[in-house]
Amino acid sequence: MESLEAERERATDLDVAELADAIEAIGFECTRCGACCKAVEGCESENGGDEDAGGDDEAADGHDHTATVFPDEVRQLQETGDYDWRDVARPMPYGLVEGEDGPQGETFEWALQTDDCGDCRFYAEDDGVGACTVHEDRPLVCRTYPFSVALGGTSQPMGEAVDEEGMVRAHECEGLGRDISRAEAEELAEALKERAIREIDEAIAVRDGYEPIEREPGEVVVHDSEGAKRPDGTNIE
Ligand code: SF4
Numbered sequence: 001m002e003s004l005e006a007e008r009e010r011a012t013d014l015d016v017a018e019l020a021d022a023i024e025a026i027g028f029e030c031t032r033c034g035a036c037c038k039a040v041e042g043c044e045s046e047n048g049g050d051e052d053a054g055g056d057d058e059a060a061d062g063h064d065h066t067a068t069v070f071p072d073e074v075r076q077l078q079e080t081g082d083y084d085w086r087d088v089a090r091p092m093p094y095g096l097v098e099g100e101d102g103p104q105g106e107t108f109e110w111a112l113q114t115d116d117c118g119d120c121r122f123y124a125e126d127d128g129v130g131a132c133t134v135h136e137d138r139p140l141v142c143r144t145y146p147f148s149v150a151l152g153g154t155s156q157p158m159g160e161a162v163d164e165e166g167m168v169r170a171h172e173c174e175g176l177g178r179d180i181s182r183a184e185a186e187e188l189a190e191a192l193k194e195r196a197i198r199e200i201d202e203a204i205a206v207r208d209g210y211e212p213i214e215r216e217p218g219e220v221v222v223h224d225s226e227g228a229k230r231p232d233g234t235n236i237e
Contacts, residue, residue, distance in 0.1 A: 004200055007151050008153070010151055023147060026168065028146065028180050029178035032130045033174055034119075034123060036146065037119060037120045041063040068139075070139070080137050085232050088121075091103070100218070140191060140195040147171070148169045149193075150168075205225035209227055210223055
């Protein structure tokens, strides 16, 4: 497997025009179905609907929406509504175990906070039409859904790709295959490249900064690119 440094070099060499070509060839238009913002089996599915919805990765804590959000993105989202850290992000559930008083253990990175239904807390629905209430400030992973690039150290939302064109992978989404303008494809391609570099930078920083932390029973520690943190986003010295 390539080192993260080699993958980063490949990410910086990505040609935005080529990525845009691939996105145009695959085709995409958001239908506002909300599937990428909702839990796999949220409140609606209890009534028999919404079985296809999903998050960024396959959720480890049931089927809640799970999209990675980086520390600076959390802070940016905090400013959209005078939010606390915990209003915006929760520890990524992978690696945590369910203790008597809730999840505990050590994990890496943050996921967008979810509501009682397991949907992204910024998702709102009006008459069946979904909307992101922080559209202008949404994280890179949301800006680029349903695409990813075929590079190690980057995230691959929704499991296996359903389509592939050059370095671009497309993941499950009902908007795939629809016409996209060149301008929109280029905008998506720019964001996709930015995200690939960002994700690898985060992975390198987490790898280089990782130090095991002695935890109290029931405590959760989150390692991100800025060090070890408590679930409220404060640093553990
Ligand atoms: S931040 Fe917005 S686009 Fe991203 S998952 Fe939440 S509602 Fe969807």
